[in-house]
Amino acid sequence: MASDHTRSAILAAAERLYADRGFGDVTLRDIVAEANVNLAAVNYHFGSKDELIAELFVTRSIATNRERLRELKAAEEQGGGRAPIEVILRALVGPTLRGCLGPQNQRSTAARFMIRASIESVPPIRRIKNREIDHLRKFAGAMRRALPERSDVDIYWGLNFALAMAHHTIRESERLTKLSEGKCDLDDVEDVVARVVSVATMALTAGRTESKAPVRALARDAR
Template sequence: MSDQMRPPRGRRPLGHDNMTKERLLQAAQRLFETRSFLEVGTREIAEEAGLAVGTINYQFGSKDGLLDALCDRITPALSQERLAGLSIALTQGGSREERLRGILRALLQPVLRWSRRPEARLFFGPFLTRVKADGPQRIRELKNEETLSLHPFRDAFQALFPELSEEDIGWKLHFVLAIEHALTAEQERLFLLTDGKTSDEDVEQTLERSLDFMIHGWLAPAR
C-alpha cells in the first residue's frame, strides 16, 4: 500500500473545542475546589473525567496547560465585558453620584453574573483562590494581570474625583474589589450571618445593595 493510501497511525486528532477537553476541565475544577493544585495529579484528573491518563498531555500539553485553559475560558471574556460596560458608562450624563454608579455597575455586574452561571460557579469560589496561591507561576501572575486590566476603571474614578490623590483612588478601588471578592467567593458566609434569611442569588438585588454601600464610601471625605 502506498504512503498516500496508508491510514494514519495513532488516534485521530481531536478538535480544539470538544467534549473531551470539557470533561477534563470540569473534572479538574471539581478537584481543585477542595484540594490544592500540588495535591491533585494528572492521573486523578483523568480518572475523575473517566479518560485515559495521557489525555491531559494530548489535549493540553501538561497539567499547567490545563489550568491555563480553565482560566483563559473565563477571565478574558469577563475583562472584555467589563470594559464594554465602562465605555457605555462614560458616555452617560447625570450627577457625579449617578456617573459613579454607572462605573461601579460596569465593574461589578459582569463578575456577579458570571459567578452565578452553573459552569463558572466553582471558578469564582475556592478554586480560584487556591490556584492563585499554589498553582504554577503563570496562574499566580494572573492576579497581577487582572489588576492591570482595571487601570481604565482607576482612570475613570480619577477623572470623576480629581480632588482625590492617586493613593486615595487606589484605596477606594481596593475596598471595592474586596467587596467583589466577598460577593463571589464568600456566598455561604452571608447565608450564615443572616441565619438563612437572605442570599445573594438575585444578581440585580445584590448589585444594587452593594452599589448603595460603595457609593457612600466613594463620596466620604478622604483622610
C-alpha cells in the same frame, strides 16, 4: 487540527471536576477518566497540567474582563467620556458577581469553577491574576475622570474596597448565608451588586469637605 474533540473533552471534564471538588484533589487521571480519553492526551494537547488549568482560567477571566470593559465603554461613551462613578463601579463588580452568584442549582460549571479559583488560588492561577493590573488601571482611570477632585490614593482605596466586597462575598457566600441564617439573600444578585456599588460609592464620594479626619481620637486607647 482535525476535530478538537479530545481537547475540548478534556477542558470540559477538567472544569467540571475542578468546580465540584476543587484543585486539591483532582488528578490528571480523574480528568482523563471523566473525559474518556487517554492519560497522555493532556500533555500532548496542553503541555502540562498547569497549562491546562491556566487555559481554563484565562478563557473564563478574559470573558469577564471583556464584559467589564464593554459595560465601562458603553457608559463612558454615553456620558461623553465621563461616566458616573456608580456606573463605573457597577461595570467593575457586576460581571463577576453575576457570573458567580445566583441560585446554586442553576450556577453554570464556569461560575462554580471561577468560585473555586477565587477560593483555592493555585500557582498557575495566581500567576495570571498578577497580570490583571493593567486591566484594573483602566478602571482607575475612569474613576479618576469621574471624580477629578479626588486624590489618587482615595481612588485606589475605593477600587480596592469595591473589589474586596465583591470577591469576599463570592468567596464566603456560604458562610454569610449561614451566619445570617438565610436572611441575606445571595441569590438576588442585583441586590448584592447594588449593595456593593452603593457602599463603594459612599467610600469614594463621602466627606469631600476637606475635613481633617478626626478618626484617630476614637478608641485607639481601649486598653
